Amino acid sequence: MPMDRLILSKVDEELETSEVNALCFLCRDVVNRKRLENVVDGKGLFVRLEERGLLDNAAFLSQLLQTIGRNDLVNLLRTDRCQYTETDANPLLSDYRVMLYELHDDITQENLEKMKFLLENKLGRAQTEKCGTSLDVFAAMEKKGLLSNANLNELYGILREFDLQLAETVHTFIERLQFRPPCPKSNINEQNTNPRLQPCLSVTESQPSYPGDNVFSDSEPSAKPSSVDETDFYSFTHKPHGLCVVINIEDFKQSRRRNGSHEDERALRETFTSLGFTVEMHKNLESAEMKRLLVEKGRRNFNNEDALVVCVLSHGLKDCVYGSDDVQVSLRDLTQPFTSLNAPSLAGKPKLFFIQACQGSGCQGGSLPYIPKPEEVKEPQHLEEDAGAVQGETVPWDADFLLGMATVPEYKSFRDTKRGSIYIQELCKQLNESAQSNKMDDLLTVLTRVNRNVSKGVYLKYKQIPEPKYTLTKKVVLRYE
Structure with a gap:
């Protein structure tokens, strides 16, 4: 509508x-x-x-x-x-055009006049006199073929003449694009361009794509060769890659303290910092504070970031976690502020949620065809359950979300009171190992290993199996910075 x-x-x-x-x-x-x-x-x-x-x-x-x-x-x-009808089919503004707008925001009137003077020979005096803002200058340069998402050399050279900081913004943008997968070869003659300053943009980053651009019927073969498509992967080109919010609830008004959760907090901070994220830590938030924090983060401008990570460490039950006031916060409340409706600058970007909490009061037995070794059967000395008492709502699945749960619905998850939770510690271990590996495993492959390793253990005589849920549309590959 x-x-x-x-x-x-x-x-x-x-x-x-x-x-x-x-x-x-x-x-x-x-x-x-x-x-x-x-x-x-x-x-x-x-x-x-x-x-x-x-x-x-x-x-x-x-x-x-x-x-x-x-x-x-x-x-x-x-x-x-x-x-509103939420959809991810709408085109996104290209990083290139947003970068030009941000340059415009920082160009003073004095520098605008310098830029116009330096470009007068190429744009013509009449054209430069018509330019009242730097955006007008950029538009005139594009019309003359002096500026495009694949040619920033002229702009970079001009800015270097009067503002090195602005020039560095362009140079950083170009350098960032060098890490993107290579574009298909073309027959365009590039002998007069500087390859170091030639960004190579994928279609999804440089321009919007519309339904039908890459759609073929089964009645005839596609003319395009079948090969690995860079659009199979989410782009991680910004530095930092994005924001990681860790909410650690250790102390409660009525429930027991979650001893050992500080180890999970430490592991998450170290892991996601190494993976190139800005990490924020928040402790012992009440339910309203937790909701308010996430709504505030949803209003953040993520145009210059690639992803969002939210980690919640708390007691819980099916589809909810608890604030320090022992009031439930539904998983819907956690994810809703970051949908494409509420956070448009995150549309098309991965939103990764990792939840350490129980999803019920049941305990899983072991009926899998796995024979534990004697040392695995031995009961750990400092294990607790992250269970609670109130049932919450189901999660609304919008595109590009991943929700990694410590356990499946109706069952408990476990935490060592000295070494941290079974799930978060294994998650961080696998993320770190994958980030250093040459295999380029995507996040779902990593989480499968987490599932396998957690499922092998025995905790207070019971079993635990994590549960990833996702609506990702591409592969997430996280590497060390």
């Missing part, structure tokens, strides 16, 4: 002319540039977006507004939830 015209009208009223121009610039990859030339207000832009089917829901417009810093208008869109 198309977006409510009344909501769009309210957004239009709040937009300044400079912001409309910025939005038009950001849309140059998804809307024909000639169709954008006569746009003077938000309403005109919305008509162009509707023509492209980009306002069938609010995801793309939310990303646009978030990029220019108008989170207040993003919140306005969210008030009309009945108009």
